[in-house]
Amino acid sequence: MDERTEQLFVAAVREKRRGLWRIAFSILRSEADAEDAVSAGVERTWQKLARIRSEEAIPAYLTRSVINAAHDELRRRKHLTPLEPLEDVLPAPEDGGIAGYVSSLEEKYRLPILLRFDEELPEKEIARILRIPRGTVSSRITRGIAMIRSQMRQEENDHD
Amino acid sequence: MTEQELRQALRDHRAEPPQGFDVRSDMMLARLTERGEVKVKKVSGLMIAMAVMLVLTLATAVAAGIVGWRRGLEERLGVTEEVREAYGDSALFDEPGLRAEQDGVAVTLDECIVDSGVAYMAFRVHGWQPRLAGGEGESRVPQFDGLQVEMDGMEELTFIEGLFFDGLDSEGRLADGSRPQNGDVLPYVNEDGDLVYIVRLFSNQEDFAFAGRKIRVTLRDLGVSSSWYQRALVDAEGPWVFDWTLRGDTRQRTLEGLDAPLGDTGAVLESARLSPVSVSLCLRGEGAVPWFCGFRLKDGTVLETLAERGYADEEAADGLYRQKWMLSRIVDPAQVQSLLLALPEEGAALIEIELP
Incomplete structure (x- = not known):
């Protein structure tokens, strides 16, 4: 991967990350889970960076990956019985x-x-x-x- | 309801990420880019690890910056009796003496060394033997897989790092003067069986001070990370939690109106602020400007590679480039005779600026 692409990726993450967190939070309603979804989405995007066709598509790819990661967490939750209340889940x-x-x-x-x-x-x-x-x-x-x-x-x- | 009202309502009730989110995100980016640091264009700046330019390619080198630390903050930062006497009445040194024990492992916050840009904290780990012997070709390093720092004014922090001390001095040598070979297990464990975990915090903000800020450091998941496994091999989950108020020396040697030309680079050094373990510079120029490298002391000692990690403006703001650097050892600002700078390119000559 060339350095320019890497720098664009890093810049896109830094610029978008708070917005990405808000999107994940709107799905998951948990601060910590939203942060995990952002991390997972960023990591997935990084792994596929070489395959993203244009540099302009990086921000959209990031957002898509974070949404997917949030949905993965929702699916995971359906299979779990929480033993303790999620303290950092904020009410609507x-x-x-x-x-x-x-x-x-x-x-x-x-x-x-x-x-x-x-x-x-x-x-x-x-x-x-x-x-x-x-x-x-x-x-x-x-x-x-x-x-x-x-x-x-x-x-x-x-x-x- | 108009669309503008909708837009405004969403902004007024925006949820914000928890404290430390940006810093944790930067740490993740650093891991992804696999260089232990991230070249970040933040506003108009670059976060740089100078040690990358001097890197030792050891199989067990985890991140640029920790290679070359002697055992304990005191040895590595060159804290002599003269330095302790010079700062005897300051808050540069602090021994909080806090202790936490979990899962049979005791962690003690032994010492802090804090000035206006950098905070170093040494945690002594007792009662744990890391599983450092791996398979052929596998490298392992001890680590706390979870390091969390919460501090008043967290958003002003630029850099957080936590690494176990590897027993090497500033030249990359072992205690007996020899250099380790590729594949050697480094001496993370002291003769007394303890390890030292060093946390560093850095802020590139002007007029920043750690002193007086409440801080909580939480360490979790003590174990080893391996080049063979994605997840760390954890022996003790913890957590070990430390709450205290940072002290720190806020005194600086401030030099303004220097107007010193920097060789034939076309750049001019406008001002400098020297603290015991950090230095801030303000330069004027067009295009590439030299970076801080080190000092010549009044006793003639030349320290050419003092700049261990730092921040440097990539673009000028109001015609000025600002830099702030962590030093690899304590230096009494009053003992500095000259600044040493060089353009950030291979083979660049040192430029010396004598201070008034």
């Missing part, structure tokens, strides 16, 4: 706030919204990361926002 944000509504969305709507509005990625990049058509990204974001607005209206009506 309180209901009533926009962030809380986002947090309560199904992952297929939540992830595109986070990638678009929190990580500021273009839809084309999100499509590459999630490996879904661009149109699907757009429709899931639209649908997710509609669900949030619907919940907000519902809450306003409940208060009236």
